[in-house]
Amino acid sequence: SVDDTARTLFDIVLGLLVAWILYDTKESFVTSFRLSWSTFAQTLENRVDWLESFPIGFKLNVPLTHAMGEEIQRVLQYHDQAEELLWTQEIQDAWATSLCLTATIFGFSATIAVxxxxxxxxxxxxFLLQTFFRLMHRTQLYLLGAVGRLFRGKKRNPLRDRTDTMEHDAMQLLLGMILCMIVVFLFTTIVVYYAFFTAVYLCVQTVALCM
Known part of the structure; x- marks a missing residue:
């Protein structure tokens, strides 16, 4: 149709314009992109350190907070090392050149996709960190539900998709109480880290959608 043809032509023309701008400012574009990412990575590491200082009055579990903070910082450091190893100046120039070629041949939409x-x-x-803490949060919610059913003399029956009545002995109740205490003491810490990385990933997704 005429509208589809007009949109295609507009995408091609806009792609040629973007290709010309990228080619003319390729070096400054790559530098700005690298600087923006470095600033984001440094800010993220600082925020992780901030979480270890028990922000806005949250009473986090001290050993777990420090342990998770160290592991998260290690993941971020490994990512930075891999980036320095793979994202060399030659790769950056090739990436910028590929953007120019993509914009020239396939148009503006393909450039945004790249x-x-x-x-x-x-x-x-x-994304992996957010997924990890999401699974931990779901697990502790499941455990709290299971312990709640245990104290009420109930048991989940997945085959019939219902909750049945069941008698528990003293040892099962003791184990349930210990499990409940562990989950309760760690609950706030897991929730804070889950909320933090969810917010970070949502910010990344928002930036991607704005493209």
Whole structure:
């Protein structure tokens, strides 16, 4: 149709314009992109350190907070080392050149797709961290539900998709009480880290959608 043809022509023309701008400012574009990412990575590391200082009055579990903070910082450091190893000056120039070629041949939409894929690869470790804490949060919610049913003399029957009545002995109740105490003491810490990385990943997704 006429509208589709007009949109295609507009995408091609806009792609040629973007290709010309990228080619003319390729060095400054790559430098700005690298500087922006370095600033984001440094800010993220500082925020992780901030979480270890028990922000806004949260009473976090001290050993767990320090242990998770160290492991998260290690993940971020490994990512930075891999970035320095793989994201060399030659790779940066080749990436900028490929953006110019993509904009010239396939148009503006394809260029945005390449930028979004680049951002997804660069933030893959954040997605994995968010997924890890999401699974931990779901696990502790499941455990709290299971312990609650235990104290009420109930048991989940997945085969019939219902909750049945069941008598528990003293040892089962003792184990349930110990498990409940562990989950309760760690609950706030897991929730804070889960909320933090969810917010970070949502910010990344928002930037990608704005493209």
């Amino acid at each position: 930028l979004m894929d680049t951002m997804w690869v660069a933030t893959l470790h954040l």
